[in-house]
Amino acid sequence: MQIYFNVFLSTSIYYLVGVGFTVIYFLNKYFHFTHAIIFTSGAYFIFLFNQLFGLPLYISIPLAIFSACLLGCLMEIVFYKPLRKNSSSSMVMMLASLGIYIAIQNVISLIFGDDTKSIRTWPVVEGVNVFGARITHVQIIIIISSVILTILVASYLSFAKTGKAMRAVSSDPEMAKISGINIDKIILISFAIGSALAGIGGILVSLDVDMTPTMGMNALLMGVVAMIIGGVGSIRGIVFGALLLAFAQNFGVWYISSQWQDAIAFGILLIFLMLKPEGFYGKKLRKAEV
Amino acid sequence: MDYILHILILIGIYTILSVSLNLLVGYTGILSMAHAAFFGVGAYVAALMALRFNSPFILNIFLAVIGTSIIGGIIGFPSLRIKDDYFVIATFAFQIIMFSILNNLVDFTGGPLGLPGIPQPVIFGIAITTHWSFLGLTTVLALFTYWSANRIVKSPFGRVLKGLRENEVFAMSAGKNVTAFKIKIFMVSAALASLGGVIYATYITYIDPTSFTVMESIFIISIVIIGGAGNLKGSFVGAVVLVALPEVLRFIGMPDSIAANMRQILYGGLLVAFMLWRPQGFIGEYSFGRNNGK
Numbered sequence: 001m002q003i004y005f006n007v008f009l010s011t012s013i014y015y016l017v018g019v020g021f022t023v024i025y026f027l028n029k030y031f032h033f034t035h036a037i038i039f040t041s042g043a044y045f046i047f048l049f050n051q052l053f054g055l056p057l058y059i060s061i062p063l064a065i066f067s068a069c070l071l072g073c074l075m076e077i078v079f080y081k082p083l084r085k086n087s088s089s090s091m092v093m094m095l096a097s098l099g100i101y102i103a104i105q106n107v108i109s110l111i112f113g114d115d116t117k118s119i120r121t122w123p124v125v126e127g128v129n130v131f132g133a134r135i136t137h138v139q140i141i142i143i144i145s146s147v148i149l150t151i152l153v154a155s156y157l158s159f160a161k162t163g164k165a166m167r168a169v170s171s172d173p174e175m176a177k178i179s180g181i182n183i184d185k186i187i188l189i190s191f192a193i194g195s196a197l198a199g200i201g202g203i204l205v206s207l208d209v210d211m212t213p214t215m216g217m218n219a220l221l222m223g224v225v226a227m228i229i230g231g232v233g234s235i236r237g238i239v240f241g242a243l244l245l246a247f248a249q250n251f252g253v254w255y256i257s258s259q260w261q262d263a264i265a266f267g268i269l270l271i272f273l274m275l276k277p278e279g280f281y282g283k284k285l286r287k288a289e290v
Numbered sequence: 291m292d293y294i295l296h297i298l299i300l301i302g303i304y305t306i307l308s309v310s311l312n313l314l315v316g317y318t319g320i321l322s323m324a325h326a327a328f329f330g331v332g333a334y335v336a337a338l339m340a341l342r343f344n345s346p347f348i349l350n351i352f353l354a355v356i357g358t359s360i361i362g363g364i365i366g367f368p369s370l371r372i373k374d375d376y377f378v379i380a381t382f383a384f385q386i387i388m389f390s391i392l393n394n395l396v397d398f399t400g401g402p403l404g405l406p407g408i409p410q411p412v413i414f415g416i417a418i419t420t421h422w423s424f425l426g427l428t429t430v431l432a433l434f435t436y437w438s439a440n441r442i443v444k445s446p447f448g449r450v451l452k453g454l455r456e457n458e459v460f461a462m463s464a465g466k467n468v469t470a471f472k473i474k475i476f477m478v479s480a481a482l483a484s485l486g487g488v489i490y491a492t493y494i495t496y497i498d499p500t501s502f503t504v505m506e507s508i509f510i511i512s513i514v515i516i517g518g519a520g521n522l523k524g525s526f527v528g529a530v531v532l533v534a535l536p537e538v539l540r541f542i543g544m545p546d547s548i549a550a551n552m553r554q555i556l557y558g559g560l561l562v563a564f565m566l567w568r569p570q571g572f573i574g575e576y577s578f579g580r581n582n583g584k
Binding site: 030031079082083086088090091092093094095096098099100101102103104105106107109110221224228259260262263266267269270273274 | 321368369371375376379380383387390394505508511512548551552554555557558559560561562565566
């Protein structure tokens with residue numbers, strides 16, 4: 001039973017990162033590795049507010065989410081918007097985002113140090129017994145909040161006016177502009193939402209396990225793997241992808257050994273890329289559309 | 291003096307790596323994140339042969355080249371069918387899998403402890419042990435890499451590569467088997483990268499998997515991009531700039547612990563700045579296309 005809970009736990013985290021990444025990716029169509037650094041910064045912001053400034057958790061959590069969100073918007077305004085105005089290709093955007101990721105990750109290392117930091121000052125409590133599995137309060141919070149956020153994001157994209165505008169920009173930016181949608185504003189909103197989700201993911205992970213400056217990259221890669229397996233641009237696809245990935249990893253650890261966790265995840269990714277690159281719920285990509 | 295020679299040898303090694311990657315990034319227009327994996331495979335093949343079988347250096351070079359190009363073929367064959375962004379992610383995946391293999395097959399590769407005590411090369415009875423002789427060896431191999439890359443890009447084969455960089459569908463309609471061309475150049479690029487690995491292993495005499503991570507791949511990509519994609523001289527310029535520039539930090543008295551981070555901040559920042567203002571690098575001719583063609 002324990003292993004199923006671990007699966008759900010990993011799923012929630014992968015899912016949160018993956019969905020935040022998708023909200024930005026399906027508008028902009030390039031891999032922004034900065035998402036990883038927003039995830040990390042969520043965790044470090046809460047360390048800053050909670051441990052260094054001594055603010056209580058219920059104030060520092062919203063503050064950290066807000067800061068992560070702000071950081072994401074800042075990146076869009078400072079870096080991505082000028083790049084877009086240059087009509088740079090997706091590769092150039094991706095390389096730039098890699099550069100930003102490396103620079104900021106090392107800034108975090110310089111300020112906070114490379115060692116593991118923790119905000120868990122409360123006493124270690126024995127987990128609750130649910131159907132014969134031990135699960136801590138924080139882990140319950142992670143699973144519940146990811147479910148709530150799923151519903152929120154999915155309904156936002158389907159019903160809210162800006163959510164609809166986002167889908168319009170995603171399917172055809174040119175047409176969207178003609179119908180009077182302010183593309184820059186919509187992209188900024190997508191960065192705000194995506195970064196907030198990444199920040200929340202980072203905070204939740206830092207509450208459950210600890211934080212290191214490189215934690216974001218791993219989380220992001222798993223989120224991206226979940227997204228590709230599930231199919232780009234589909235919310236239920238990511239849920240499915242994250243679930244499949246978490247299952248494979250946790251059972252892989254059970255049968256083989258934990259060292260091969262990354263190799264298992266990327267092995268699955270490669271199989272999907274080769275056999276079914278559009279993922280489970282994605283649309284087929286046609287190369288000849290030039 | 292040894293310090294300056296050390297920097298020059300590193301510049302030589304990174305020139306080999308960036309020239310070989312430039313064949314992919316600059317001339318064929320495909321961005322591979324797995325270059326450090328080939329660098330690592332070259333280093334590990336040479337080190338394991340020398341340690342286990344005590345085989346001569348020249349043979350080790352040949353084995354490293356052949357082994358790496360076979361692995362390049364195995365990786366390239368399935369993944370080169372995938373399109374731009376996804377290809378990058380696929381090579382990213384291969385890079386991480388390769389790192390897992392090097393790190394986890396403890397009996398074979400020494401795992402995280404690495405392989406210490408790699409014997410230094412002996413070529414035709416001449417032992418290469420001093421910094422000067424290593425610089426000579428590195429220069430010879432770097433010149434060989436440059437020469438063969440130059441021959442490739444000037445040949446009809448190289449012109450086809452440039453053609454499919456500019457417009458893949460057009461190259462296809464001209465009757466070129468695009469995937470076959472890509473796989474061939476991928477294997478050549480991997481084989482040349484292994485030369486850098488062989489020198490690195492025998493020069494440092496110790497290797498461990500952390501020298502061959504994704505971050506190393508990104509560093510090599512930065513050299514190619516900043517130097518200039520699609521220009522082999524650019525790769526040399528990029529290697530000089532990115533290897534030598536961080537050494538300046540040492541002279542302004544920055545402690546080592548900070549300098550390591552500052553070095554990465556420096557090249558991350560350079561990469562962003564170049565993408566913003568000069569995407570073709572110092573003297574490059576290719577900048578991953580403006581969006582007009584697509």
